[in-house]
Amino acid sequence: xxxxxxxxxxxxxxxxxxxxxxxxxxxxxxxxxxxxxxxxxxxxxxxxxxxxxxxxxxxxxxxxxxxxxxxxxxxxxxxxxxxxxxxxxxxxxxxxxxxxxxxxxxxxxxxxxxxxxxxxxxxxxxxxxxxxxxxxxxxxxxxxxxxxxxxxxxxxxxxxxxxxxxxxxxxxxxxxxxxxxxxxxxxxxxxxxxxxxxxxxxxxxxxxxxxxxxxxxxxxxxxxxxxxxxxxxxxxxxxxxxxxxxxxxxxxxxxxxxxxxxxxxxxxxxxxxxxxxxxxxxxxxxxxxxxxxxxxxxxxxxxxxxxxxxxxxxxxxxxxxxxxxxxxxxxxxxxxxxxxxxxxxxxxxxxxxxxxxxxxxxxxxxxxxxxxxxxxxxxxxxxxxxxxxxxxxxxxxxxxxxxxxxxxxxxxxxxxxxxxxxxxxxxxxxxxxxxxxxxxxxxxxxxxxxxxxxxxxxxxxxxxxxxxxxxxxxxxxxxxxxxxxxxxxxxxxxxxxxxxxxxxxxxxxxxxxxxxxxxxxxxxxxxxxxxxxxxxxxxxxx
Amino acid sequence: xxxxxxxxxxxxxxxxxxxxxxxxxxxxxxxxxxxxxxxxxxxxxxxxxxxxxxxxxxxxxxxxxxxxxxxxxxxxxxxxxxxxxxxxxxxxxxxxxxxxxxxxxxxxxxxxxxxxxxxxxxxxxxxxxxxxxxxxxxxxxxxxxxxxxxxxxxxxxxxxxxxxxxxxxxxxxxxxxxxxxxxxxxxxxxxxxxxxxxxxxxxxxxxxxxxxxxxxxxxxxxxxxxxxxxxxxxxxxxxxxxxxxxxxxxxxxxxxxxxxxxxxxxxxxxxxxxxxxxxxxxxxxxxxxxxxxxxxxxx
Numbered sequence: 001x002x003x004x005x006x007x008x009x010x011x012x013x014x015x016x017x018x019x020x021x022x023x024x025x026x027x028x029x030x031x032x033x034x035x036x037x038x039x040x041x042x043x044x045x046x047x048x049x050x051x052x053x054x055x056x057x058x059x060x061x062x063x064x065x066x067x068x069x070x071x072x073x074x075x076x077x078x079x080x081x082x083x084x085x086x087x088x089x090x091x092x093x094x095x096x097x098x099x100x101x102x103x104x105x106x107x108x109x110x111x112x113x114x115x116x117x118x119x120x121x122x123x124x125x126x127x128x129x130x131x132x133x134x135x136x137x138x139x140x141x142x143x144x145x146x147x148x149x150x151x152x153x154x155x156x157x158x159x160x161x162x163x164x165x166x167x168x169x170x171x172x173x174x175x176x177x178x179x180x181x182x183x184x185x186x187x188x189x190x191x192x193x194x195x196x197x198x199x200x201x202x203x204x205x206x207x208x209x210x211x212x213x214x215x216x217x218x219x220x221x222x223x224x225x226x227x228x229x230x231x232x233x234x235x236x237x238x239x240x241x242x243x244x245x246x247x248x249x250x251x252x253x254x255x256x257x258x259x260x261x262x263x264x265x266x267x268x269x270x271x272x273x274x275x276x277x278x279x280x281x282x283x284x285x286x287x288x289x290x291x292x293x294x295x296x297x298x299x300x301x302x303x304x305x306x307x308x309x310x311x312x313x314x315x316x317x318x319x320x321x322x323x324x325x326x327x328x329x330x331x332x333x334x335x336x337x338x339x340x341x342x343x344x345x346x347x348x349x350x351x352x353x354x355x356x357x358x359x360x361x362x363x364x365x366x367x368x369x370x371x372x373x374x375x376x377x378x379x380x381x382x383x384x385x386x387x388x389x390x391x392x393x394x395x396x397x398x399x400x401x402x403x404x405x406x407x408x409x410x411x412x413x414x415x416x417x418x419x420x421x422x423x424x425x426x427x428x429x430x431x432x433x434x435x436x437x438x439x440x441x442x443x444x445x446x447x448x449x450x451x452x453x454x455x456x457x458x459x460x461x462x463x464x465x466x467x468x469x470x471x472x473x474x475x476x477x478x479x480x481x482x483x484x485x486x487x488x489x490x491x492x493x494x495x496x497x498x499x500x501x502x503x504x505x506x507x508x509x510x511x512x513x514x515x516x517x518x519x520x521x522x523x524x525x526x527x528x529x530x531x532x533x534x535x536x537x538x539x540x541x542x
Numbered sequence: 543x544x545x546x547x548x549x550x551x552x553x554x555x556x557x558x559x560x561x562x563x564x565x566x567x568x569x570x571x572x573x574x575x576x577x578x579x580x581x582x583x584x585x586x587x588x589x590x591x592x593x594x595x596x597x598x599x600x601x602x603x604x605x606x607x608x609x610x611x612x613x614x615x616x617x618x619x620x621x622x623x624x625x626x627x628x629x630x631x632x633x634x635x636x637x638x639x640x641x642x643x644x645x646x647x648x649x650x651x652x653x654x655x656x657x658x659x660x661x662x663x664x665x666x667x668x669x670x671x672x673x674x675x676x677x678x679x680x681x682x683x684x685x686x687x688x689x690x691x692x693x694x695x696x697x698x699x700x701x702x703x704x705x706x707x708x709x710x711x712x713x714x715x716x717x718x719x720x721x722x723x724x725x726x727x728x729x730x731x732x733x734x735x736x737x738x739x740x741x742x743x744x745x746x747x748x749x750x751x752x753x754x755x756x757x758x759x760x761x762x763x764x765x766x767x768x769x770x771x772x773x774x775x776x777x778x779x780x781x782x783x784x785x786x787x788x789x790x791x792x793x794x795x796x797x798x799x800x801x802x803x804x805x806x807x808x809x810x811x812x813x814x815x816x817x818x819x820x821x822x823x824x825x826x827x828x829x830x831x832x833x834x835x836x837x838x839x840x841x
Contacts (some may be wrong), residue, residue: 065720065731067712073799146796152773153756153798240774246757247772280622281630289640311759311770311794313777316666320659327651334607334647335640341611342639344618346631351619359619363612370604373651377658379665380597382767383582386759386794450597451579452763454794457802459712462721462729463575507630 019521028123031115032521033100034417036122040097041410043125045486047089048403050133052479054082059441059475061458062468075458076144077136083147084164087264088171089129091398094406095267096121096178099206102413103182105512105519106200108191108528113184121177128170135160146456148257149224151238151249155231162232165224172217179213182206191511193530197291197540200510201284204291205270208298212259212266215302220256223249247312254305262301265397266294268365268405269336272358274510275412276340277536279355280347281507286339287537293332293339300329310381319378326376330369337366352505353427357408360435361401368396371446386456389449395442400435407434407485414492415500419518422492430488433481440474509536573764574728574790583764586785586810590766592661599657603650665767668780671748673741679751679758679771679793682800686739689750691820698823704803705734712803725788733790738807742816743783751777756798762791762808770795783810 020026030036057078061069070078100118104111112118135142140158143149154161186207190199199207226237227249236242238249269290277284284290306314306322314322340362351359371393375381384390407430415421444467449455453464460468500517514534515523532538573583584594622628676687680701687699704712708731711718723731741747751760753771761768768791769779783789791806811819 066716066718067714069714071714071799072802076796076799076801144798150757150796153796156756156798240772244774246774281624283632283634285634285636286640287634311768312772313770313775316662319662323658323662324655327655330651331644331647335644337611338643341615341618342636343634344615344622346633347618347622348624348628348630349619349622350624359615362615366608366611370608373604373654374597374600377596377600377654379593379658379661379767380600382665382769383593383597383763385768386761386796447578447580450582451575452583452791453575454761454792454802456796457792459732459802461575461731461733463577463579466577 029119031111031119033104033112033115033118034519034521036112036118037097037099037101038417039122040093040100040125043122044090044094044097044406047085047093047129049482051082051085051090052482054078054085055475056479058082059472062460063472064469065460065462065465067459070458072458073141073144076146076456077142079456080143080146081133081136084132084143084168085129086398087147087260088168089125091264091402091406092175093125095206095209095264095402096175098202098267098271098406098409098413099178099182101417102512103185103203103206104189105515105523106203106510107186107189107194108511108524108530109185109189110522110525112181113189114181117177118181121174121181124170124174128167128174131163131170132167135163138163148250148253149227150253151227151230151246152240154227155238162228165228168224169221172221175213176217179210179217182210183214186210191524191527191530194511194535195540197288198532198535198537200270200536201273201287201290201294202267202270205266205273205294208294209263209266212263212298212301216256216259216263219252220260223252223256226252247309250309250312251306254308255302257308258305259298259301261394261397262297264402265365266298268361268402269294271405271409271412272340272361274536275354275358275408276343276362278412278505278507278509279352279358280344280349282343282347284339284537285342286335289335290339293335296332297329300325300332304329307376307381310378311385323376323378327373330373330376333369337362337369348507350506352411352424353422353431354408354412356428356431356435357404357411360431361404361408364396364400364404364435364439368393368401371396384449386454387449388445388453388455391455392442392445392449395445399442400438404434407431410489412505413512414489415504416512416515416517416519418493418496419500419516420492420496421498421500421504422488422496426484426488426491430481430484433484434478437474437477437481441471441478442474444468444471444474509534511535573787574733575763585764585766586783586787586789587765587781588784589661589665589781590764592657592664593766596654596657596661600654603654607647607650665779668748668778671746671780673745674748674750675739675741676750676752677760677771679753679755679760679797679804681755681798682793682804684735684739684760684804684806685754688820696820696824697827698820699827700737700823702735702737702739702806704732704805705730705736708732708734708805709803728788730790732803733792733805733807735805735807738788738809740809740811740816740819741783742813743786743810745813745816746780746782748778748780751779757795758793758797758804759795760791760806761794762789762806764789764791765808768794783808786810786812 138159142160143164145154229235230237236244238244238246273284304325307326375384411427448464448467502516503513582594582597584591674690676689678685683701683703685701688696707723711720720731725734751769751771753773758771759768760771765781769777789808793804
């Protein structure tokens, strides 16, 4: 490619210089989008294991009825910290890491628009999470009121309340700065020829996600600041006794919380829209429909928040409005699923590890979507709400949805990042072991919830024993399987002998695949000359 | 030990049979949770039966869509494999197809929304009840006040907490077997209380639900709904139970340390028996009030 496209020549040259020397200079002071992307991804993987270890404690206590391992308050600490760490520490930073690495390379930009801001938004995170995790070693322990921090319960916490709220504020600042950077990059730094409607769908998904982040992270900050003043400054925003309203917190929280759910899934949609066409060797079906569906889902995410709180006693009209709004989301989401399947139809398919993860995503995310449609039906939700059915639902969309998409993305782009091929055999072992164990882990939880098991309980009636045991076995298996993932990555980066080609995958299209592998430290220092054929979607007519 | 091993095996077999039955969508109307239970209970009121039907309708619609979409996907995955010599086509757009698969889901959603709306309207109608019970959630027990029965204040109230047997077994490291906790034949571990809520069958009962400290949620699956108990708010909901029996539930909203240990038991009895029970409790309450030295554990 380099020979064909002269604009890329300087980049090849740039690959062997300009890297800062010294560990601190390279990593602490870095403004390079690739280094920052790597930092985000390593951080996210670390948090994935810390949050995962909390989940192992949860599943171990739930392995059989009776209290065997931990006190109920520690169990509550585990569920709360598991939620906070997986959402803010694992899933979100992983997507930001992928955005950092890939967006400039996909749109032909030399770096992110605001590189110093980029450094700052990453380096806030380790401190925020250090502070959050440190609460577990304080008198009274960490947060025990759930990741949603509903008052009045959350206000009963000890000194952890102030620390947890401050750390969530820091995470919010990091996310907002990251989102500003992404919007500035996408809107200003596209190479000539990369029109908005020719951008890769992953770039589109991140553009929309970034707007969601800017819109809702301040709302979360407001909600938890009110918690803080209620606890320490004598206000009564959420104290019924002082004329406040505990339900108002839930409204404000979920006005953040529901778009947050899509912040964690839209980039996954983008990733799958990259992987499926590559391994189908066929263009993405209905590109514009995919983009409009993303925008439509993002818009709807702002008007459905109260479906998380159908049982708080809203008036009939309120419940009906939020039920209809929520059901509407099924339509653009359905369009996306149908389009991925149709992209595969008539293609020439191979099933390397990224494609396996993408196919599993389409099927298992759909299952999470189906339970989502059921949950939207208010009378049925009166039964499902706050049970293991809900736990099964959101783990299907977040683990087999978001996390599977992230894993697929890592396998997809790892050769481009490292310059080596990963072990396809071990990648496939990782995939199959994950896909089987994750279903053993989460599918029985549907039955538990329907039979009457509430969520967030450390102990249960013996009727729930069998499915809990199956679920725990699936959980330990899934947790152990992720060590394979780490092994495959380490092997690929440091030990793999197999060099990756420029294009890596036969069917891959897009500007990132015109760069050498590994991608040079500074890429596209001169804008590439873009031809329609270089892009996955060069045709703007549909 | 051996005996419990045998029951365990027998239960596992019964469970497998159930699993096979449940997979076909035929589900018995279990009153309370049983091992290997796969589905929501149909419950003991007309409303809970309609909730179950709505849930099943949702399940069938979703399963139908799933079967079609996944079938197409699997056909594509086998038919268009490169290893079978498939050559990629280049089309990427088909307006008619896209319109069709936007409209079909809309129709299916209307099919679901219609019965859901009608049911929700009926569930919302709390008027014309014969019995009103106020339910108050505390950390970590429930208080029940019989506020009104046939236009009169029965003046009966009591606190309902986890039964002592479950409470003993559930302590960390107790080493006691949860399977051994029984209420009659039912393994009632963590689903039994000292004072059940006694209500009549065939009578429309209105519940006023609130909380005194943090948010709780009052949930008996066989009644078909749960309702959050929120400090400063009084939520209402209603039921009309068709069959006498013991119906068990739990707090469903995280409420702190012992969230798992504040169960609910509703004892539905024939109306005459209920009136007798109410009269006994009323005179007992009056007697203790007259002595004036009521140990205030009961209120």
